[in-house]
Amino acid sequence: MECQTKRNATPRVVVLGLASCFGCQLQITNAESHLLEILGQIDVQYWQMASSAPEPEGDVDVVIIEGAVSTVESREIVERWRKRAKCLIAMGACAVCGGIPSIAAHHLDERAKSVYGDALPSACGEMLVPQPVSSVVDVDFEVRACPIDPADFVAVMQHAIYGSNATVQTGTLCGSCKRNESGCLWREGKVCLGLVTQEGCGAKCVQLGRECNGCRGLSANANLSAARAFAESTSVGAARFDEALELFNLVNPMLSSISEGEE
Amino acid sequence: MRTTLSMHHIARIEGHGNISLSIEDGRVSDVKMNVVEPARLFESMVGGRPFTQTSYIASRICGICSSSHVITDLLAIEQIFGVKTSERTRVLRELLVYGSFLQNHAAHLFVFAAPDFEGLDSAFPLAESAPELFNGGMAIKALGNELCTLVGGRSIHPITCVVGGFTHEPSRDDCLAMADKVAAAREFCEKTVDVFAGFKVPQIETSGDFMALVENGRYCVVGDTAAFASDGARFVAADYADHIEEYAVDHSAARFSRRASTKKNITTSALARVNLSWNELSQPARLAAAKAGLRPPARNPFLNNVAQAVELVDVCVRCEAMLRWLAFGEGTSKPVDFEVRAGRGVGMTEAPRGTLIHELEIGEDGRVKHASIITPTVHNLGDTESSVRTLADLLAEQGASEEEIRLEVGKLVRAYDPCLSCSVH
Numbered sequence: 001m002e003c004q005t006k007r008n009a010t011p012r013v014v015v016l017g018l019a020s021c022f023g024c025q026l027q028i029t030n031a032e033s034h035l036l037e038i039l040g041q042i043d044v045q046y047w048q049m050a051s052s053a054p055e056p057e058g059d060v061d062v063v064i065i066e067g068a069v070s071t072v073e074s075r076e077i078v079e080r081w082r083k084r085a086k087c088l089i090a091m092g093a094c095a096v097c098g099g100i101p102s103i104a105a106h107h108l109d110e111r112a113k114s115v116y117g118d119a120l121p122s123a124c125g126e127m128l129v130p131q132p133v134s135s136v137v138d139v140d141f142e143v144r145a146c147p148i149d150p151a152d153f154v155a156v157m158q159h160a161i162y163g164s165n166a167t168v169q170t171g172t173l174c175g176s177c178k179r180n181e182s183g184c185l186w187r188e189g190k191v192c193l194g195l196v197t198q199e200g201c202g203a204k205c206v207q208l209g210r211e212c213n214g215c216r217g218l219s220a221n222a223n224l225s226a227a228r229a230f231a232e233s234t235s236v237g238a239a240r241f242d243e244a245l246e247l248f249n250l251v252n253p254m255l256s257s258i259s260e261g262e263e
Numbered sequence: 264m265r266t267t268l269s270m271h272h273i274a275r276i277e278g279h280g281n282i283s284l285s286i287e288d289g290r291v292s293d294v295k296m297n298v299v300e301p302a303r304l305f306e307s308m309v310g311g312r313p314f315t316q317t318s319y320i321a322s323r324i325c326g327i328c329s330s331s332h333v334i335t336d337l338l339a340i341e342q343i344f345g346v347k348t349s350e351r352t353r354v355l356r357e358l359l360v361y362g363s364f365l366q367n368h369a370a371h372l373f374v375f376a377a378p379d380f381e382g383l384d385s386a387f388p389l390a391e392s393a394p395e396l397f398n399g400g401m402a403i404k405a406l407g408n409e410l411c412t413l414v415g416g417r418s419i420h421p422i423t424c425v426v427g428g429f430t431h432e433p434s435r436d437d438c439l440a441m442a443d444k445v446a447a448a449r450e451f452c453e454k455t456v457d458v459f460a461g462f463k464v465p466q467i468e469t470s471g472d473f474m475a476l477v478e479n480g481r482y483c484v485v486g487d488t489a490a491f492a493s494d495g496a497r498f499v500a501a502d503y504a505d506h507i508e509e510y511a512v513d514h515s516a517a518r519f520s521r522r523a524s525t526k527k528n529i530t531t532s533a534l535a536r537v538n539l540s541w542n543e544l545s546q547p548a549r550l551a552a553a554k555a556g557l558r559p560p561a562r563n564p565f566l567n568n569v570a571q572a573v574e575l576v577d578v579c580v581r582c583e584a585m586l587r588w589l590a591f592g593e594g595t596s597k598p599v600d601f602e603v604r605a606g607r608g609v610g611m612t613e614a615p616r617g618t619l620i621h622e623l624e625i626g627e628d629g630r631v632k633h634a635s636i637i638t639p640t641v642h643n644l645g646d647t648e649s650s651v652r653t654l655a656d657l658l659a660e661q662g663a664s665e666e667e668i669r670l671e672v673g674k675l676v677r678a679y680d681p682c683l684s685c686s687v688h
Contacts, residue, residue, distance in 0.1 A: 019301040022277045022684050023326020023419050029374060030418050032405040036390055044387075050374060051385035052274035052673070071301040100323040103308040111307035116511060124302040124516040124687075147326065147419050208416045208423050209430030213319065247316060 011061040011161050015047040016081065018067030018074045019101050019130065023147040024092035025049050025066055031150035038154060041161070062087045062160055065133050068094040068101040071125035075136050082137040087160050090133040091153070093146035097217040098251035100146070101130040105251050131251050142168075145201055146215035146248065152200070169200045170220040173212050176203040185211050191236050191244040196222035213247050218254045264288060268665055273676055275375040275385070277327060278683025282651060282672060289659050294652045296644055296676075298515040300687035306634045314340050314426070314603070314629050321621065321636070322420045325685040327367050329420045330359040330411060331614035334485060335621040338610030340426050342501075343625050344601045351596040352428045353485065354585050359414045359421060360484050360612065361578045361585075365407025366418070367615030368533070368571040371680045372459065373400030376568055379674045380462040396458065399451045403575065406448055410582065413441055427598035435590045442586035445579045452575035453551050459572050460555035464565035464678075465671060467653045471530030471646035472522050473560070475539040476613050482536070482543040482577065484613040491522065491529075492539055492560065500611040503620050509637060517686035519645045520637055528646035531617030531639050532680065533570040534561060548577035564650050565678045603629040614639055616680050640679075640686035647679050 017025055029035060029050065045056040063085035069075050082088055093099035104111050108129055112120055120127075133139055143156045158164065173194035177184065180203055185192040192211035194203060198219040205212050218224070231241035249255050268284040279300055285293040305324055309317045318336040322329040334356050341348065374386045377396065381389060389397040408418035413433045415421025423431045433441075473492035476483040490497045491506075498506045508523045522529055537544065537552065538559040544552065552558070552573040557566060605627040611620050617639030624633040654675050658668050 017279075017684075019303055020684065021323050021326040021329070022682075023323075023329065026326045026370070026419065029370065029404070030408050032401045032408075035401070036387075039387055044385075047385075048272050048274050048279070049277065050275060050387075052378070053384045070303075074301060100308070100320055101303060103312075103320065104304045108304075111304045112302055114307045114310070115302070115304050119511065119513070120302065121511060121513050121516050123297060123299050123514055125299070127302060146323065147417070204416065205422050210416075210422045210425070243313075247319065 010041070010043045012045050013042045013062045013064065014045055014056075014060050014081065014085070015049070015064045016066065016077065017049060018065065018077070018095070019070040020067030020092065020094050022049060022066070024143070027147050027150050028153055031154060034154060038157065042157075059084045059086070061085065062089060064089045064091050065095050066091045068098055068130040069133060069136050070101055070128055070130040072128060073125045075128060078133055078136050087140045088133075088137065089141045089143060089156060089160060090139045091143045092148050093144065093215045093217065093248050095133045096142045096144055097249055097254075098130055098132045099215070099248050102251040103246065105129045129251065132253070135253060144198060144216040149201065169198065171199045172219045172222055173197045173199045173201070173203050173206075173216075175199055176201075177206055180207060182206055186234065186236075189235060191231070191240050193244055195227040195230065196224055196245070214245055215248050217252060218249060224255075265292070266665065268669060270669060270673065273673060275378065276677055276681050276683065277325070278681070278686070280681065280683045282676065284651065284655055284668070284672065286655065286659055291652045291655045291659065294648045294655070295514045296648045296651070298517040298644070298683050298686060300516050300683055302516055303687055305688040306636055309631045309634045311630055314625055314631060317623065317631055318424070324636070324638070324688040325682055326419050327370065327682065328363055328614040328616065328619070328685065330363045330415060330424070331612050331619050332621070333421055333424050334360060335610035335612045335619050336623065337424065337426055338485070338612070339608035339621050339623040340625070342608030342610070343606040343623065344426070344604055346427050346599060346601045348428060348599060349594050349596060351589070351592065351594040354589060355414055355429055355432070355596050356424070357485055358582060358585055359411060359424065360614075361582050362407050362410035362414060364574060364578050364615045365410060366404055367407075367680075368575050369400055369404035369407060372455065372568060372571055373397065373404070375680070376677055379677065399455075403448060403451065406444060410441060410445070413437055425598055427601055429596040430598065432596055433589070438586045438590040442583045442590070445586065446583040449547065449576060449579040452572065452579055453547070455575060456551040456555050456569060456572040459568045460557065462568070464563065465654055465657060466563065467565075467650060467657060468562040469530055469564045469646055469650050471528040471649065472525070473535040473538050474529050474531045474618055474642065475536040476611060476618060477539055480543065482540050482545075482581070487611060489611060489618055490539055492535070493527075500609040500620070503609055503611065503622070507620075507637065507642070509641065515644065517641055517644060517683065520642045521645055528649055529642040530564070530646040531642045532567045533574045533615075534564070534567040535617060536613060537561070537570045537573055544573070545577050545580040547580055548573050551576050564675065567678050567680065571680070603627075616640060616682055617642060636688050638682065638685040638688060640681045640683060643679050643681065644686065647676060647681065651675060
């Protein structure tokens with residue numbers, strides 16, 4: 001990974017927001033007690049949400065992108081910054097796997113019509129089916145979840161700037177619940193996506209009585225067909241399982257490659 | 264002579280927007296607030312999906328007021344199903360809304376607005392030049408995150424908040440510890456009122472009609488009745504469409520809204536709430552406001568900064584009381600049983616930036632048939648354009664340079680605390 005800058009040079013960092021709720025950018029500032037330590041180690045050259053310093057010229061070391069790519073303009077922004085950055089980080093579910101914006105992927109034109117009528121304001125730009133950043137350019141690092149955990153952000157930044165040989169977790173969330181000894185929400189008839197979702201959040205939602213809805217994206221180890229078969233064997237059924245999975249993963253390339261593999 | 268000032272990507276706000284301003288012979292001839300967010304289509308995205316997913320999806324309209332979007336949806340759904348929630352649930356929901364007030368107002372005042380008055384690009388240099396202000400502000404923001412996490416399970420996009428109640432409640436000890444923390448934060452918030460009241464701002468007045476939720480005997484953030492300040496007219500959530508109309512403009516991906524009967528711009532914000540619910544503010548908050556010279560009707564949009572600081576004081580007082588009540592109060596917030604039925608419902612809350620409305624129609628199968636959402640910034644866009652015109656006229660008349668106009672207009676737009684990502688939902 002060629003992300004590390006020359007030793008002793010402060011890494012130049014840019015933060016960009018595409019179609020998103022800005023929540024993951026806020027989560028960076030929500031690392032309040034560590035924020036200055038993080039900012040002290042980088043040179044934030046452009047961050048529209050937090051600074052009125054204008055967009056810089058030239059190359060940078062790290063570009064952090066929040067949001068899904070949902071217009072031609074945002075695709076161009078991503079392509080342009082990919083060329084200018086040594087290292088690109090996709091931050092949050094929208095950027096990593098399409099996330100909530102991708103729910104609009106099917107019947108996009110009809111949806112736009114239902115909201116704006118026949119005259120889509122030109123200010124909306126030229127719409128594309130919402131997709132993850134990785135479907136447009138190469139992504140070096142991911143900070144998963146909706147919203148991101150500030151601690152995950154710090155860990156990924158450390159990885160990008162200083163390097164690390166720590167491996168990325170790839171197991172499913174079910175393992176976290178086993179370790180938490182928290183029982184299983186499927187017993188209560190809830191459609192919990194921990195079966196196939198990438199671990200790493202500590203199964204926070206399940207701990208608080210709420211089913212996992214897959215915001216960290218699919219685990220590389222997910223056995224989707226077994227999970228669907230299991231859902232089908234319960235009162236939930238595979239259709240409800242699939243619908244739940246659409247919440248964050250409708251255009252997740254992993255999901256389509258898995259289903260293509262099955263066909 | 265005609266000059267066009269265009270301000271691309273106004274910084275230190277949530278979302279993407281430009282202002283274009285034309286000045287002809289010393290008078291402003293045109294102002295456009297150009298909201299350039301990609302279309303996000305949330306109203307269509309909740310459509311066809313089960314009501315259990317609605318608040319989860321709508322939460323993602325906005326990172327900072329996610330709690331408000333969730334609760335507003337739940338109110339609409341509960342209206343349709345005829346769900347009566349407990350007093351405990353109501354208190355927990357208010358705490359969640361107030362947690363987002365702390366987050367929003369602290370982020371806006373200290374990260375977005377304060378650099379304007381210190382001549383800085385961002386808040387980060389404040390850590391050295393004004394450490395007490397910066398650290399104190401960050402602490403208030405962290406307190407808001409902590410309160411949201413205590414009640415909702417995490418700082419944004421709450422987990423525990425569902426139709427009928429909560430899936431998890433904080434422990435008595437945690438409530439009491441949090442009550443002590445919010446009580447201790449009040450003093451700094453009172454100072455914050457003085458700090459922002461001390462910043463010099465241009466003297467302009469909005470022509471917008473202030474709108475906020477109101478309730479006799481309560482500073483209302485979760486309720487069902489809103490009022491306009493100009494004539495005191497009130498309406499209930501279900502009738503909102505008779506009083507507020509939305510319209511589309513080509514230069515903005517966000518729609519604008521106005522008062523239906525008068526076609527006048529609406530303005531909704533902390534300032535609107537303080538103006539409309541002045542008598543319901545807690546005594547320390549009212550005192551801090553009065554000391555700072557903020558009294559209703561305060562019509563200068565720049566005073567929204569001061570009003571947010573006043574609300575910080577109010578939130579500390581109110582949350583302490585609610586948290587102590589939770590610690591020793593009876594009852595439960597366990598989700599109540601309900602039956603799914605078809606119908607239409609409207610939820611209305613005060614989000615940190617103003618009145619938020621969610622209208623939902625649900626079919627017998629429990630799926631959303633239709634959704635309509637109006638966010639505070641949608642109400643405010645027309646008034647923002649109008650106030651930018653007033654300000655630029657004043658500055659042009661005084662012979663201000665383009666650079667000065669640019670700076671002051673940026674400050675004014677930020678004073679409205681717009682959430683442009685919210686406005687394009």
